Amino acid sequence: YYKVVFNFFNLKSSQEFIAYFGLFMIVFYLFRGIYTVLHGFVITRFSMNKYSDFSKKLFENYLNMPYKEFAGKNSSFMTKKIITEAFQLSQLLQNSLVFFSEVIIIIIIYALLLIVDLNMTLILTVILGLKVLLLIFTVSKKIKKKGEQRSNTQGELYKLTNETFSNFKIVRLLSSQNKLLLKFKQSAENFSNAHIINSTLQLITRSVLE
Numbered sequence: 001y002y003k004v005v006f007n008f009f010n011l012k013s014s015q016e017f018i019a020y021f022g023l024f025m026i027v028f029y030l031f032r033g034i035y036t037v038l039h040g041f042v043i044t045r046f047s048m049n050k051y052s053d054f055s056k057k058l059f060e061n062y063l064n065m066p067y068k069e070f071a072g073k074n075s076s077f078m079t080k081k082i083i084t085e086a087f088q089l090s091q092l093l094q095n096s097l098v099f100f101s102e103v104i105i106i107i108i109i110y111a112l113l114l115i116v117d118l119n120m121t122l123i124l125t126v127i128l129g130l131k132v133l134l135l136i137f138t139v140s141k142k143i144k145k146k147g148e149q150r151s152n153t154q155g156e157l158y159k160l161t162n163e164t165f166s167n168f169k170i171v172r173l174l175s176s177q178n179k180l181l182l183k184f185k186q187s188a189e190n191f192s193n194a195h196i197i198n199s200t201l202q203l204i205t206r207s208v209l210e
Contacts, residue, residue, distance in 0.1 A: 043097050051090030058082045076159035084154065135205050143201045150194035156187045 059082050062070065113121040164171060164180055171177065 039101070043094055046097070047090045047094035050093055051087050054086040054089055055082050058086060074159055076162040077155050079162070080155050080158045084158075085151070139201050139205050143198060143205070146194045146198040146201065150191060150198055153187055153191040153194060157184070157191060160184055160187060 062078055062082070065073075110121070113124070160180070160183060164184075171180065
């Protein structure tokens with residue numbers, strides 16, 4: 001293999017090979033770094049522009065909502081939808097774009113593997129397919145459940161904080177700080193635990209597939 005490389009590039013010595021190889025690696029990682037930054041910038045700009053559009057549309061809908069319908073809604077949950085859920089939707093869009101770009105790369109690599117070794121590629125495909133099925137019927141359901149729990153507990157935090165600050169004088173007069181603090185602590189811990197489990201399960205899914 002070394003002789004083929006030396007003959008193809010007409011190299012005279014191992015020192016010359018190391019020098020050219022080092023130069024190639026520098027150029028490769030420089031190109032890779034520039035591509036990664038530009039790719040991340042374009043996707044992030046697109047998703048955050050969508051976040052601006054989503055939140056603006058939600059805010060506009062609430063402003064134009066009939067008063068009777070508006071009065072029946074909790075302002076904390078509306079705030080959560082405008083700020084937090086619109087941002088999470090943009091992050092989902094960003095992750096989806098990254099996912100599809102990686103899928104394209106995987107398809108190209110897969111096609112090359114089929115050309116090089118058909119049987120081995122088919123075996124790897126079966127193994128990967130079994131992994132995906134296992135994740136779909138086990139981890140994905142838990143991710144969805146914890147995601148819903150995280151969203152609900154976050155809504156409770158918004159509601160509790162907004163109601164407390166809106167009725168601050170009454171809270172102080174009734175000396176109910178400890179009761180509210182305990183309630184906030186429980187909601188915050190539930191939110192944190194749900195987020196930890198949700199993020200960990202997503203990492204497990206990614207690690208298994210990789």
